[in-house]
Structures are given as structure tokens and as C-alpha cells.
Amino acid sequence: MSVADIEAASTATSRAQKLSIRGLNKSFGAVHVVKDLSIDVEPGEFLVLLGPSGCGKTTGLRMIAGLEVADSGQIVLGDSDVTSVLPKYRDVAMVFQSYALYPHKTVADNIGFPLKVRGLPIEQRAAAVREAAAQVHMDDYLDRYPRQLSGGQRQRVALARAIVRRPSVFLMDEPLSNLDAKLRGYMRAELKHMQHELGVTTVYVTHDQVEAMTLAHRVAIMDEGVLQQIGTPRDVYDRPANLFVAGFMGSPSMNFIRGSVENGRFESHGVSLPLVDAAPGGDVVMGFRPEDAQVVDPGAGLFDAKVFTAELTGDVTLVTVALGDTSLAVKMPKEYEVDYDSAVAVTLPLPQAFLFDARSGQRLPARFAEVAR
Amino acid sequence: MTTQDSVVGVSQSGSRSPTAIAVELPPRGGFAEWFDNQSRQFFIMPAVIMILVFSIFPLIASLILSLSRVRLRAGGYNVRFVGLRNFERQIFGSEQFHFLGTFTSISPLGWLFAIAVAALLIWWLVRCFRGSVSLLGFIGRLITAGMIFGLSLMFAATLLSGNQFGTLGVTLFYVLVGCAVQFLIGLGLAVICAQPIWGRTFFRVVFFLPMMITPIGIGFGFRMMADTTKGPFSPVWQWFGLRDFAWAADPWAARTFIVIGDSWQWIPFIFVVLLAALENVPRDMVEAGHVDGASGWQIFREITWPSIAPVAATVILIRAIEAFKLVDLPNIMTSGGPGISTESMTLHAFFAWRAPDLAQSAAVSYLLLFVAVVLCVSFFNLVVLKRRAAIA
Amino acid sequence: MTFGDPTQRARGSSGIGRFFEAPQIGRMSPASRLIVYSLLLFWSAFVLFPLYWIVITSVKLPIDVNDGPAYLPFIDFAPNMHAWRDLLVLDLAETVKPYRNSVIIALFATIACMLIGSMAAYALARIEYKPKFGTILLFVVAMVGASVSVGIWGVDWRLAAASAGAIFVLLARALGRRFKRSVGNGDILFWMISQRILPPVVTVVPVYMMFQSVRLLDTHFALIVTYTVVNLPIVVWLMYDFFSGIPKDLEESAQLDGASRLTVFYEIVLPLARTGLAATTLLVLIFSWNEYVVALFLSTTNAQTMPILVAAMNGGEKGVLWWKMCVVIIIMIIPVVLMALVLQRFISKGILLGAVKG
DSSP: HEEEEHHHTTTTTTTTEEEEEEEEEEEEEEEEEEEEEEEEEEETTTTEOOOOTTTSHHHHHHHHHHHSOOOOEEETTTTEEEHHHHHHHHOOOOOOOOOOOOOTTOOOHHHHHHHHHTTOOHHHHHHHHHHHHHHTTTOOEEEEEEEEOOHHHHHHHHHHHHHTOOOOOEEETTTTTSSOOOHHHHHHHHHHHHHHTTOOOOOOOEEEHHHHHOOSSSEEEEEEEEEEEOOHHHHHHHHBBBHHHHHHSTTTTTTEEEEETTOOOOOEEEEEEEEESOSSEEEEEEOOOOOOOEEETSSSSSSEEEEEEEEEEEEEEEEEEEEEEEEEEEETTTTTOOTTTTTEEEOGGGOOOEETTTTTBBSSSSOOOOOOO | OOOTTTTTHHHTTTTTOOOOOOOOOOTSSSSSHHHHHHHHHHHHHHEEEEEEEIIIIOOOOOOHHHHHHEEEETTEEEEEEEHHHHHHHTTTTHHHHHHBBOOOOHHHHHHHHHHHHHHHHHHHHHHHHSOOHHHHHHHHHHHHHHHHHHHHHHHTGGGGGGGOOOHHHHHHHHHHHHHHHHHHHHHHHHHHTTTTOHHHHHHHHHOOOOOSSSSHHHHHHHHTTTTTTTSSTTHHHHHHTTTTTGGGGSSHHHHHHHHHHHHHHHHHHHHHHHHHHEEEHHHHHHHHHTTTTOOHHHHIIIIIIHHHHHHHHHHHHHHHHHHHHHHHHHHHTTTTTTTTTOOOHHHHHHHHHHOOOHHHHHHHHHHHHHHHHHHHHHHHHIIIIIHHHOOO | OSSSSSSHHHTOOOOOHHHOOSSTTOOOOOHHHHHHHHHHHHHHHHHHHHHHHHHHHHHSSHHHHHTTTOOBTTTTBBOOOHHHIIIIIIIIHHHHHHHHHHHHHHHHHHHHHHHHHHHHHHHHHOOOOOBHHHHHHHHHHHHHHHHHHHSSSOOOOHHHHHHHHHHHHHHHHHHHHHOOBBBBHHHHHHHHHHHSSSOHHHHHHHHHHHHHHOOOOHHHHHHHHHHHHHHHHHHHHHHHHHHHSOOOOHHHHHHHTTTOOIIIIIIIIHHHTTHHHHHHHHHHHHHHHHOHHHHHHHHHSOOOOHHHHHHHOOOGGGOOOOHHHHHHHHHHHEEEEHHOOOOOOOOHHHHHHHHHOO
């Protein structure tokens, strides 16, 4: 999906604003948590900040919210520079991982709090609260207290509190991570729909790549405070910029085989594959996705390996094979059965495999040549 | 706003046309935003200013007074700087008997005690020096050791040599004996009340009562209790043949009575805090102890005590801080008598102020402050923090 | 848990052994129950007897007090309400005045103390402060200079305060830049709490002189302010832990919802810390209600509080008017006991939290 698509999809609200982050830095003591982060979020875009815990994504979000003050850099919301403006004056709403519902207030008072502190008259407030609650199906629970609600219901109240005042930016900090798996899937769909309907610029932080893939217009992947790659989910999945992104996206994650380039061939322990472009020699890593590969009879594949385990996960059988010290995951149809320790071979359409520089981790332009089987 | 009926979320509210709520952002750049930005100062400043004006400034003024000679004149005071002469008088000069006690010579027992304490302190310091203690920490320990040695020398020269001790000794007696007695009894009561006993609410309320009574009332109440002729216990005194025993004329009896009165008032505080701490000990730990076959005493020593020790250390510290300031009870019960034998340092300073000798009063107050700060901070750093670190 | 001797327990389940043996885990053996209840009853007697004595003394005639101990009303002596009548009917005005003073002073001192103290405690728990070391040093020097010039050279205090303030403001920037080291929230907290170590007698004389110089001696205001400061450390200490225990998310969420710090404080933080507020309030109230030394220094006639009235019953050559004094003590206890019964549930929890983390 291109940026034009995003804009087309969400021209709905005039309040949707562009959010630009330029060269943001933040350190806590000696730890440099966010390094030179620059992202432009288009009006109405759903941007997901993805990364492992401690990668600085939450700190980045908190700086956008105004809960942390950036050491350097700039945050521009719409036309105004809000880098050092108090949260109150920023027109952003945030959903916390813990939901942060006020335990001493009823659902209605929780949802109405943003309007109350802005001094909205009580009748208008009540109407707005009812509408926002209806949008998340919580209109029957307005008199309850948060402790009387289930996890999913609390999540909805938190959402309602965020949408009730129509902010120009939504910030969400792992809002689904406290829900059980089934509810998470359901809420994900609701969230996606609601964002589309409201057309509000959204920045969403998560460590769950499935959430990122399903929700995002664009995904920004961070590691150790550095932005690794930003692009549409398909882009990031099909053309990972480096080893980190390749390994982080996808479940089970991409298979890697360490080796080197010699005489235009990828050479590793028991593996020798031809490359199309003349790649420079040196240590490289070959990567391919589990769903791209297949387990075949010994000798019939690109390289031989030994079955380590075979697990039926429901829709597929996940076969783990051992190639020397490296273990590789291969997704097979659910009917597939194989004995442990039996000798097999692995095959895959080679143009779909990647080659990375072992030292820098960057993806190399070199590609594998098709091998006739 | 676009509406799509395909999703449940909207199908419910779809019939209603969404009201546009105009929530304006608060205006930027005005007084309100300036005030919000400054609110960090606004929150803490009242407390800081109050403490500076009514606590730090008087502290400095008191220091100046203690370094001066103050003479009353018509409508005011004459203040003349005299250096450390007031302190000199308290420690070495004409007021020595009052502050430190009467010295003649130190008895062999006193020497033995002083040397034993010195040896212990040196051993402790050497151990600290070898261990990983920072320079600042070591200096702190050096001050602590110096203070303890000075105080033990004072005890050796007075108590252990058959001499009277002064208000410093009396104050330390109240602090040490008072805290020890109150802590042990308070702990015992808390342990008992933490059991599943019948009528625990009743006992808790009753045990808490003394905290609510004005200390001066307690002072007079115990004066009645202690009366050997008209008090409720006079038949008991008679039975022991002590009808004419004037307890207020015997230094140790008088001090003991004051400690009893003080304990009566403060055991409730220790009791309440320790009881809460005991009830906070995780039940599964105690139950695991039972399953492992530990006896009641073993469970207390191995499980309960370690988990309440930080609270215990803190509560002792709080109690010690208040005990250094004890003044109402000796003032009411004995007026510091017989002689000066129940006079705490606060009472000493109070009497000096009434004399009126403002400079001596300030000097005594400062000496009290010095002793209290060194001992309390030492206790905090060496005991309380260690207990807390042990559990964290 | 059992208090039975473990060696006794091992002896078996018959005869004397059963007496020392717990019937089941978590229950007490008959022997330990006997010991426990006798200890509890003994301590109750120890606590209640002085109170009982105060109550019966308040209904005794002077002759019953002075003629040796009389224990039981209607049997040993005939109860007589003369002391109550004296204080609450004949000299009602004399009693009401200090009572009203005490109520006003304790109430306002508690409110002020809770307000200022909780705000400071909240600020220290949530906002980062970094006062520069040099600034603090300069401030202390300016303060000492002002005090010395007032105290020893007799400079007018207004002049001294103004010039010290001016010097501080002028030099603060320059010196703050030189001594870059700053102190943190922990240090400020410790500084505030350590004020409690100060014996009131150290500060009360200069405070006396201060109030004298602004002619506020013997007013409610003087006592309210002094009690507020004296009790601030307790409030800061206890409330700090309550505020630290409130999830930070809630406050951040409220900030994003558009609340200013002040709104966050009274809309979110205070309601969530009400257990601590109740306990701390009760404690501060008890301390200000019962305080004697400061009241003795700072009040003479107009602002006299109840503890002073208690002491005043020690009437010179007539000896102590025990009966009247006991009445005063009783009417002082009643409101506090009522409050404590209402807040009983909170106070142990409240004090505990403060004591655990402190």
C-alpha cells in the first residue's frame, strides 16, 4: 500500500494531522535509548513501531506523548512544534498497556474525564460519553467500576476514553498484550476497523509481529534505539533490510545458514549453491522462510539434513531439521509425517532466498540462481 | 466520519448520527500554560519555604545564640559573640556536673568498660576498613565510633565509678532503656495479637488507647499512680513496708517510673506497626515452615523475624527520635528531681530558657541535636538500611 | 503457631502432653492459650487501670482523693459531679476557650500540614528535582549572614532579609554554574524527614523571638504555623510511600487526557491515597492536639490550648486539683478516641506502609 492509498483511505476526518519526528535522541543516564529517530507519519496513517522489549519504541512513543522530554530532536504535529510542550496542550490520546483506568471512577466518569478537565458542559459530556461507549459496545456498563470489568472490557473503556475527544493523534502502547489470544485477535480487528473509520493518525507500539503485520499501514522496526526499516508490512516481510528485520518478522522466524561466497557460489557445511550476480567474496548468511521450503527425500533436495522434530500445529506440520549445528524450520502440509532422526533433504525456490552480509547484517543485492532439480 | 455497517461496532450506533463534539484544545501560550509549566515548583515550594523559615532559620539563629552571651535589657536583648565558651562551660566548665555528670576519678570497672568498648570499636573499624566501605562511609563510621566511645567514657566516669550522671546520661537512659523495653513488650503483644485469638479487635483498640492521650495527662496520671500514700497502689507499698518510701527522692526509682510512663504511652505505637507488619508476612511461608516441621520458635526466628526486621528497625528509629525529645513526663512527674537525676536534655534546655539564660539553653539544645543526629543517622545507615537491603 | 515447648510436644498425645500440644497446625495448645490470655488480660489491665483511675478521680470529692485510695464508686466513696459541674457549668467559659483554641489550632494545623506535606511528598515521588549544590550553599550563607547581622550587630531584620535575598538572587546564577553538582529527590526527602530529629527546644526560642518581632505571639496563627512545620516531616515521610505506590500510568494517562498537574493531584492521586491520608491525618491530629512544649512557649492567655489547661490545674499552693484535671483529660480524650475508632481500620495499614519503605 502506498502513501497515496493511505491518504485515500482516510480522508475522513479533517482533524487527522501529520506527525513528524526528526532526529529524536533520548538517554537515561549512560544508556542511549533512542538514537536519532526520524519518522514521518502521514495524516490518518496507522504506523506500528515494532521491536523487541527494550528497543526504545515505548520511549519514542512517550516522547511523542510528552511524557518524556527529548534530549535533542524535534516533534512536529500538524504545523506546530510540540517538542517541549506539556501533554495537555498536544492533542494526543494514549492507550496504555495497563489501560490506566482510574479505579475510583465509574466507566462513564473514566470515559468522560478528558472532557471534564476541558470544562465541557455536563449534558454534552454525557452525550459524548454515551456515543463513545456505544462505539466500543460498553454502553451497558457505564455505572460499573473498572474492577468489576473483565480484561477485554477494560480495554474497550480505555479505547473509548481515547476516542471520546477526537484527538489528532492516537498513541497506543501494546494495548492488546494483556488479553488472551482469542480476544486479542478479535480486538485487533475492531481496532483496525475503528482506526479506519475515525481516520485518526495512529502510532502503535508492539513487540508482536503478527499485530504489526495485520494492523499497520506501515511498520517501523526498531532495535537498540535505532530505526532498522520502515515500510508497508509486505515490503518489510518480502524485502527485509537486514538480518535483524528478517529474523524478527515471521513466525517461526527466518532460517539462517552461515557460510561464505567463493567463486560465485554460496558455500557452507554441506551446502553449495550458485549465485546469479557476482557477489564479492566473504562471510555471508543465507536466509529463507520456513513456508518457502519443503522437506523431500534424501538426495532430492538442495542439501541433505536430518529430522530433529516434527510438530503438528494444526494447520501445518512444522518440521525442524538439523544441518550440522544449524537447525532449520520447514512448514509442511498437516498430513506430512516423518520419523525423528531420519535422513531427508530440503529444497526451496532459490530466488526467494536472501543473502546477508555476515558482518554488517545488511541484505546483499546478490541473488541465488535457479537450480534445475 | 465514515460509517460502515459491516462491523458490529457501528451497527449498534449506526442508526444514531454521530455527534461532532468540539473539544477545543486549551489555549496555548497563556497564563494557564505558564502556570502548568511552573507547577513543579509550586508543589514543593510551600513545604521548602516553611521548613526554611520555621526550622532552618531558627536553627541558625539558635546556633548564633549558643555562640553568644545574651543579656536581657529593657525591651530587647543584647547579644555578644563569645565563641565556643557556652559549650566549653557545658563540657568542661561550671555546668559540667549538670550536663555530663560529676567526675571524680574513673574506677577500675569504668576503665575496664571503656577499654572494652574502645577495643570493640577499633575491631569494628578495622573490619570496615578492610571491607569494601567507601571513604565517605568510613568517615561516617569514624564519627559514629568517636561518639560511642565518648559516651561510654562518660558512662564509665559516672555510673560505673559511683558518680551521678548529668542530663546527657539521663537522656540516653530514656532512649536506650525506653526503646528496648518498649520494643520488646510491643513485639510480644503484637506476636500474641497476630494469633487467632478471641476478641482481637477489643484488645487492639484497648492497646491503642494510650497513644491518644496527651503526654502531660499521662504525666499527671502516673504521678497519681506512683503516690505511695494516696495512690491506688499504696496498700501494696504498705505491704512491702515502703509506706514512707518517697520514690521521687530516689534517682533510679524516679527514672524507672518515667520510663514506665513513657512506655505506657508509646508501646501502642510500636504494637500497631509491628502487628501490621506481622500480618503482612506471607502466609504460605509460615505454612511451608509448619509442613517442614519447624517449631513455633523456629518459625518466628527463621521466617517471621527476617521479614519484619526492616519495619522493626524503622520503628525503633522513630521511637528513638521521639525519645531524645522527651520532656513532658519528667517535667510533670518529678520536675527533673531529685536534684537533676531525671532531667532530660530538653528539660535542661527548657529550665535554662526559664532561668533565663538563652545562650546556655541554645548550647544545650545544640549538644542534644548533635548527639541525636549522630546516633540516629548512624542507626539509620548501619541498621535500618542494612535490614531493608537484606529483604529487598 | 504454638507456644508449647517442642520437647513437651514430642511426649505423645496422652495426659500432660496433650495440654502442651496444639490440636492442629495454626491452633494453640491449651497451655499456650492460658498463657496468652493471661498476658492479654494483664496488659489490658495495665492500660486501662490508669484510665479508670482518671475517670473515677474526676467524680471524687477532694476529700476522697486526699484521704488515700478509694477504688470503687458507690462502695468506697460516693461519686460526685462537682468537678464536672465546676468546669462545664460554673466556669464553662474558662473551659470552652482553650477547647475552642485547641480545636481551631489542631484542625487548621492538620489541614495545612496535610495539604502542604502531601503536595511536597507527591512532588518528590513524581517530579525530578535537581537543585544545584552551589545554590544551596549560597542560600545557607546568605541566611547565616542575615541572622548574624540581625542578632549580633542589631541590623533591622527587614533590611537584613531584603539584602540577603538580593545578594542570593544576584549570585545564584554565577555560583550555580561553578558548583555543578546537584542533589536529588532522595536527598531532599531525607532533608525534610530529618527535620523531625530537631528537638523543638532548639528552634522554639528563635521562633518565639520571630513571632514576638511581628507581634503574633499568643495567636492561633503562631501555633498553627509551628505545628504545621513540626509535623511536616511525618506527612512527607508517610505520604511519599503512598504516592510512590500509585501506578504512574494513571497519572500519565490523566495528563494526556488534558489534566494539569494540580488536577491530576486532586482528581486522581488524592482519592487513590485515601487510606494513607486517613492514617496520616489521624496521627498529625493526635500530635497537634496533644502538644505541650511549643504551646507553653508560644501562648500565654489568648491562644492557650487544652494541654496548658491540664497543667494549669497544678494550682500552686493549693496543690494539684486532681478532680478537675481528670475532667479536662477526659474531655480531651473523647474526640480523639471517637476519630480513632472511625479510622481504626486505616491507621495500622497507613503507618505500616510508611514504616516498611520509609
